[in-house]
Amino acid sequence: MRRLVSSCFIWLFVPACAAAQAAPELKVRADFPNGSARVESIDQQSRTITIQPHPQPERGWVCWWYFKVEGVQPGETLTVQVVGSGFTIPDRAAYSDDDKAWKQTEPGEKRKDRITFKQKAAGKEAWFAWGPPFALKQANELIQRWVKDSPHASAFELCKSKDGRAVPGLKVQQAGVKDEERLGIWVHARQHAWECGSSWVCQGFVEWLLSNDASAEALRKKATVWIVPIMDVDSVERGAGGKNQKPHDHNRDWSDKPIYPEVQAAIKHIAAADKAGRFDLFVDLHNPGPGEKQPFFFIPPAELLSVNGRRNLDSFLQACRTEMRGPLKLQDKPKESGENYDANWRRISKNFVRANSRDHVVAVCLETAWNTPHSTTEGYQGVGKELGRAMERYFREATRGK
Ligand SMILES: [Zn+2]
Known part of the structure; x- marks a missing residue:
C-alpha cells in the first residue's frame, strides 16, 4: 500500500514537473x-x-x-x-x-x-x-497601395536621409480646376520620431483624401496635396526618440541653413509652390505632452500674421472646430509658440513657413493627444479624416484673402 501511494505520487508528480520545465x-x-x-x-x-x-x-x-x-x-x-x-x-x-x-x-x-x-x-x-508603431516599411507599403488603388495618387521621393534611406512622399490631385487656380497643401508627420500617433493621423488623412467621400473629391479637384508620413526616418528606424537630438531636432531646423535633408527638401518644395502662387496651407503633425487629453493646434505668434493671414487662420480654426468632433475632440483654443515658448521659435516649421510664404498662407501644427483610451490606430485615423474634412470646409466656405 505504501509502495503504491509513493509510486502514484511519483507518477502524478513527474509529468506536472516536466510540464513546468517545458514552459518556454x-x-x-x-x-x-x-x-x-x-x-x-x-x-x-x-x-x-x-x-x-x-x-x-x-x-x-x-x-x-x-x-x-x-x-x-x-x-x-x-x-x-x-x-x-x-x-x-x-x-x-x-x-x-x-x-x-x-x-x-x-x-x-x-x-x-x-x-x-x-x-x-x-x-x-x-x-x-509605447504606442502603435509606424515605421518606414509601413509608410512605403501604404504609399505603394495608395498609388496602385487610386488614379489620383503618385509617389515621390522627398530626399535621401543622412543615413541614406529614401524618404517617401505622396502627391494627390485630381483633374479639376485650371492649374493656375489650384491650391497647394503640405502635410507631414514625425519631425519627432517617438510621436508615432502623428503618422497614424497622417494615414487617416490620406485614406479619407483618396476615398469616395464627396468632400474629399472636391478637395482633390481644387488642390495639390503633398504628404510625407515620416520626416525623421533615421531616428524612427533606429528606435530613437528624436526630440531634442543633437545639435537640434527637425522641428528646430527650419532656417536658411537646414542640416537635415528632409527639412532642406521640404523647404524647397514649399518655396517653389509658393513662388508659383500655388501654396495655401501647411500642417505639421505631432503628439503633445502626456497630460493633454484632446488635440489642439499650435499657431504662429501674432507678429507673423498680417490682417489677411490672421483672418485665414481664424477661418481655418473655425472649420476645424466644426469638423473635429471626436471622440478625440479638438480643444477650442489653440496655443501659440512664439518667443515665450522657445528661444528658437523662428526655426519651428510652421513659424518658418508662415514667415517665408505669401501672407495669406495658413501654417499650423496639430498636436493629437496620445494618452487617452481613444489614442488608438482608429482614433488617430479619425482625427486625420476630420482634419481633411476641415480643410475642404475651409477652402469652400471661408472668404480667403489670397
Ligand atoms: Zn513633436
Whole structure:
C-alpha cells in the first residue's frame, strides 16, 4: 500500500514537473527597425519582463520603446514593467499579437519609477510598444497601395536621409480646376520620431483624401496635396526618440541653413509652390505632452500674421472646430509658440513657413493627444479624416484673402 501511494505520487508528480520545465523561456528582442528596449530583468517564474527604452541620448529623448516577446505560452498573462516617467509611460501600452493590428492594454499600475501592464497573449509571440508603431516599411507599403488603388495618387521621393534611406512622399490631385487656380497643401508627420500617433493621423488623412467621400473629391479637384508620413526616418528606424537630438531636432531646423535633408527638401518644395502662387496651407503633425487629453493646434505668434493671414487662420480654426468632433475632440483654443515658448521659435516649421510664404498662407501644427483610451490606430485615423474634412470646409466656405 505504501509502495503504491509513493509510486502514484511519483507518477502524478513527474509529468506536472516536466510540464513546468517545458514552459518556454521568455525572450525579449528589439533588434528590428524602430525597435527599442533595454532589458532590466526577466523573471521566468512570474513571467515578468522589466525594460526601459534603449538609451541613445545623442538622438533625443529616451522615451520610445517597442519590443517583441518570444517563448510565450499561448493564453498566458504576461507582466510588463517599464521603468521611466512622464513621456515614457503611457497609461495604456500598445499591444499586438501579430505586429500589425494594435490595441491598448488595460491601464497600467504606476509606482514612482515605473508602470506595470498585464496582458493576456494569444500566440507564441507578443509585441509591446509605447504606442502603435509606424515605421518606414509601413509608410512605403501604404504609399505603394495608395498609388496602385487610386488614379489620383503618385509617389515621390522627398530626399535621401543622412543615413541614406529614401524618404517617401505622396502627391494627390485630381483633374479639376485650371492649374493656375489650384491650391497647394503640405502635410507631414514625425519631425519627432517617438510621436508615432502623428503618422497614424497622417494615414487617416490620406485614406479619407483618396476615398469616395464627396468632400474629399472636391478637395482633390481644387488642390495639390503633398504628404510625407515620416520626416525623421533615421531616428524612427533606429528606435530613437528624436526630440531634442543633437545639435537640434527637425522641428528646430527650419532656417536658411537646414542640416537635415528632409527639412532642406521640404523647404524647397514649399518655396517653389509658393513662388508659383500655388501654396495655401501647411500642417505639421505631432503628439503633445502626456497630460493633454484632446488635440489642439499650435499657431504662429501674432507678429507673423498680417490682417489677411490672421483672418485665414481664424477661418481655418473655425472649420476645424466644426469638423473635429471626436471622440478625440479638438480643444477650442489653440496655443501659440512664439518667443515665450522657445528661444528658437523662428526655426519651428510652421513659424518658418508662415514667415517665408505669401501672407495669406495658413501654417499650423496639430498636436493629437496620445494618452487617452481613444489614442488608438482608429482614433488617430479619425482625427486625420476630420482634419481633411476641415480643410475642404475651409477652402469652400471661408472668404480667403489670397
Ligand atoms: Zn513633436
